Amino acid sequence: MVVYVTLAVLMGWLSLEPPHVTPLWPMVALGVGGIAVLAGRHRYPRIAFAGAMVLPVLSLVGGSSAESLLAVVAVYSAGVRCNARTAWLSFTIAMACGAIGALAFTARGSLLPPILGLAPRMVPGGTSLDWVNLYSVIAMVLLIATLLGTNRGHRQRHIRELVDRAERLARERDQQAETARILERERIAREMHDVIAHSLTVMIAISDGAHAAADERPDEAKKAIARVAETGRRTLGEVRRLLGSVRVDQGAPTHAPQPDASQLTSLVTEFAAAGLPVRLVVTGAPSVDPALGLTVYRIVQESLTNVLRHARRVTSATVIVTWLTDAVTIVVRDLSSSVALSSNTGRGILGMRERVALYDGVIEAGPHEDGGWRVFARLQREDG
Incomplete structure (x- = not known):
């Protein structure tokens, strides 16, 4: 101008x-x-x-x-x-x-x-x-x-x-970081639910048995109390491991690794000690994928926990895990005379559905036509 x-x-x-x-x-x-x-x-x-x-x-x-x-x-x-x-x-x-x-x-x-x-x-x-x-x-x-x-x-x-x-890249990076944080919180919540709900259910069942046998069978009651303490210590270790995975100020955690399908026998034994007779049948070659093994373990754990918590007059339960070349199927069925699931089952069934969805699988949970409750899950495997 x-x-x-x-x-x-x-x-x-x-x-x-x-x-x-x-x-x-x-x-x-x-x-x-x-x-x-x-x-x-x-x-x-x-x-x-x-x-x-x-x-x-x-x-x-x-x-x-x-x-x-x-x-x-x-x-x-x-x-x-x-x-x-x-x-x-x-x-x-x-x-x-x-x-x-x-x-x-x-x-x-x-x-x-x-x-x-x-x-x-x-x-x-x-x-x-x-x-x-x-x-x-x-x-x-x-x-x-x-x-x-x-x-x-x-x-x-x-x-x-x-x-x-x-x-735009900064926004996408922030969104991806937020998504990762949300997924990590969901994973930890799912793991915490599986660990704490299972352990508390087992501890309550064993404690009830110990209380009933305290007067007439004191030795068995003492053994039951010891199992309660052992379960509590193991649960505390798993909780510390989960919380340690999100603590970035104390270095890498040194706790035991997460369970997998090879520990199903120990899991069944633990439920048997809590008063739930379980028959385990495993066929096929298990997967070497630790994430898939953890998913199988958690599905069986959650299913048996629901049986122990909700089923009435349980005579026994059966767990059948079949490893195929391209998939793994899980069938958990109890032989109780009646099943009374709460109207609010919490995150148990939802957690199992989320785990199965990660492997493009399907899951069915409901009363069986011959009585009892049946959980069926099929997960895809890529290492077969």
């Missing part, structure tokens, strides 16, 4: 130096129009561009020619703000207007101002060579302005794209 106003005043003053033929009011009107174009080029870019194309032509016809700077600013701004196609379209329009303006300027007879101390001379009509020379200068200036504008615009758009990409 300041550069244009300074140039317009200087060119207007030089055009008014005697002898002159250029009136004052057209230069004032063109100057006001040029200021309006520059002031509104950001808010009204299309209108400003149209004004920047028309005013230079009018200025070359009957003004000081200072408004030619508006066309240079217009093509430069188009290169900065718009894409390459729009920028070169603006350049083409400016070249057409420049051709008209150069033709009008060379056709009119005007007094050239004495710029840089040069003596004024008359241009009576002009020739084709004058038009070619003037248009060549206009074309060169417009081309340079367009190239500078497109180069700067491309650089700015590239920087904005890099910034947007960095922000």
Whole structure:
């Protein structure tokens, strides 16, 4: 804006130096129009561009020619703000207007101002060579302005794209971290439920048996209390391991590894000690995948815990684990005369469904047609 106003005043003053033929009011009107174009080029870019194309032509016809700077600013701004196609379209329009303006300027007879101390001379009509020379200068200036504008615009758009990409990657990283935290909390909650619910159920069952045998069979009661203490210590160790996995300030945990399918015999023995006779049948070659082994162990553990907690008058339970080449099936069935599951079974069944879903499996849990409760699960394996 300041550069244009300074140039317009200087060119207007030089055009008014005697002898002159250029009136004052057209230069004032063109100057006001040029200021309006520059002031509104950001808010009204299309209108400003149209004004920047028309005013230079009018200025070359009957003004000081200072408004030619508006066309240079217009093509430069188009290169900065718009894409390459729009920028070169603006350049083409400016070249057409420049051709008209150069033709009008060379056709009119005007007094050239004495710029840089040069003596004024008359241009009576002009020739084709004058038009070619003037248009060549206009074309060169417009081309340079367009190239500078497109180069700067491309650089700015590239920087904005890099910034947007960095922000998008940062958001995706934060979302992935939050998702990982949620999944980890779900995993820990599932593990805590399996460990604590199973252990408390076993401890309660053993304690009830010890209380019933305390008067008549004190030795058996003492053994039962010892098993309660052993179960409690083992549960405390597993809880510490689970909590230690989320403690980042005390180094890696040193507790025992998570159970797998090879410990099903110990699990069945523990339930038998709690008063639930369990028959275990395992066929096939077990998987070497520790995660799959843990899933099988937790499904059997949760199913037997539900039997011990909810079933009434249980005579026995059967666990059948069949390892196939591409899958593993689990069947847990109790032979109780009746089953009374609570209306709110907590996270037990939901936890089993979530574990099975990780292996594209299916699970069914419900009363069996011959009585009792039956849990059937099938999980896909990839190491077979």
